[in-house]
Amino acid sequence: MFRMGKRRKPDENNSPAPDEMTEMPGCHKRQNRWAVILAGGEGVRLRSLTRVVTGDDRPKQFCPLLAGKTLLAHTRERTAHSISPDRTLFVLMRAHERFYVDELAAVPSARMVVQPCNRGTLPATIYPLLRILKADPEAVVAFFPSDHFYANGRNFMAGIELAFGAAETDKDSLILLGAPATHPETDYGWIEAEAALSFRSHHELLRVKRFLEKPSRQVAQDLLDRGCVWNTFVMVGRAGAFLNVIRAAASELCQSFEFAHAQSGSDIDAPDSDASYFDERMNAIYARLPVSDLSSQVLASSSERLRVLCLGDVGWSDVGNPRRLIEVLSRNGEKNDWLPLWQKEGMAAASNPVSGSAGPAANLTAAAAVAC
Numbered sequence: 001m002f003r004m005g006k007r008r009k010p011d012e013n014n015s016p017a018p019d020e021m022t023e024m025p026g027c028h029k030r031q032n033r034w035a036v037i038l039a040g041g042e043g044v045r046l047r048s049l050t051r052v053v054t055g056d057d058r059p060k061q062f063c064p065l066l067a068g069k070t071l072l073a074h075t076r077e078r079t080a081h082s083i084s085p086d087r088t089l090f091v092l093m094r095a096h097e098r099f100y101v102d103e104l105a106a107v108p109s110a111r112m113v114v115q116p117c118n119r120g121t122l123p124a125t126i127y128p129l130l131r132i133l134k135a136d137p138e139a140v141v142a143f144f145p146s147d148h149f150y151a152n153g154r155n156f157m158a159g160i161e162l163a164f165g166a167a168e169t170d171k172d173s174l175i176l177l178g179a180p181a182t183h184p185e186t187d188y189g190w191i192e193a194e195a196a197l198s199f200r201s202h203h204e205l206l207r208v209k210r211f212l213e214k215p216s217r218q219v220a221q222d223l224l225d226r227g228c229v230w231n232t233f234v235m236v237g238r239a240g241a242f243l244n245v246i247r248a249a250a251s252e253l254c255q256s257f258e259f260a261h262a263q264s265g266s267d268i269d270a271p272d273s274d275a276s277y278f279d280e281r282m283n284a285i286y287a288r289l290p291v292s293d294l295s296s297q298v299l300a301s302s303s304e305r306l307r308v309l310c311l312g313d314v315g316w317s318d319v320g321n322p323r324r325l326i327e328v329l330s331r332n333g334e335k336n337d338w339l340p341l342w343q344k345e346g347m348a349a350a351s352n353p354v355s356g357s358a359g360p361a362a363n364l365t366a367a368a369a370v371a372c
Contacts, residue, residue, distance in 0.1 A: 032139050033141075034083065034089070038145050039062075039100070040124055041061065046325065058096070062096065065325065066334060066336070075145075078144075078157055079157075082160055090113065091113045092104075092113065094115065115286065116283045119286055122246070123289060125242070126253070129246075133239045140168055142234065145234070148316065148318050149315070149317045149328050150315055155311070156316070159312070163236035166307070172241055173305055175205065177309055178308050178311065179230045179310075180312065184224045186217055186220050189230070190213075190228050190231060191208060191230075192208075192209045192212065192226075193228070229308065241305070245299075249297060260281035
């Protein structure tokens, strides 16, 4: 059950206050709903800006970029309205501990999946799935990147509700959430459905035909013209279905994780001794792992099991570089204390004909110009 607290105003992402949340019909199904918040990325492309904001190299999810709160904090607030914090796991990286230790101080250690190092999105998916399945064989799981922006968090979570409902009905399919494409973006992943999506097809599930990562401008324009959607990397499905798809496409990798988990004999609330043993096994596995990508190595070869749900106009952005972040802030009327400093840094780069002519300095200058 959701614990009632002091009423507060909706947050900046248009999410309802916690005490506005009540258990809905079919609440017994909600007890099998889990969230995995992926917070282990490095945020390299935004680092020129996050250094200005914080003075260090922390990844963007741990940086107070929106209304004085981190992107991770906004993600936690959104997901908590549909999924209990008791059934929310955080995938983290050990090297980032100094950046999340205070923010996640109230989160039990059993809910933190701390990777020894970053080996890509595939290990970051398998690791929490095994822990969840041990605790709840009937689990339905939603994966959320921790560092994205939604102008309309309420509509986004309404889409999550629809995806959960579909996953609970169709036990074998995985549902990917797509955002309507508004321009031929070459830095995003795209999803092409069997039947082209249009702005009139919101909330319809269609079969996925293929993924395209960072297409050329010409290809992106063609995808836009045909009604394809941006891939938000939010995924919903039964934990068992996720694992079955991964086993079929990456059996050796999956087996190494499953063996370590079986040997530990631990579950999600294991005693510290069992958890420590499991961590030791994970250290050994990660030490020999290559970087593995869930989309290209698993999902791309499993299209028959995939469905896409178009979220509608939720104002999604991955805020992956300074220009996109500044554009999001400008478009949504967001004000932040760090904007004047960032503008100053950009203008300084512009006044330097060597550093301002190309590369990161040029990007910084362009983003600062948007901030003006």
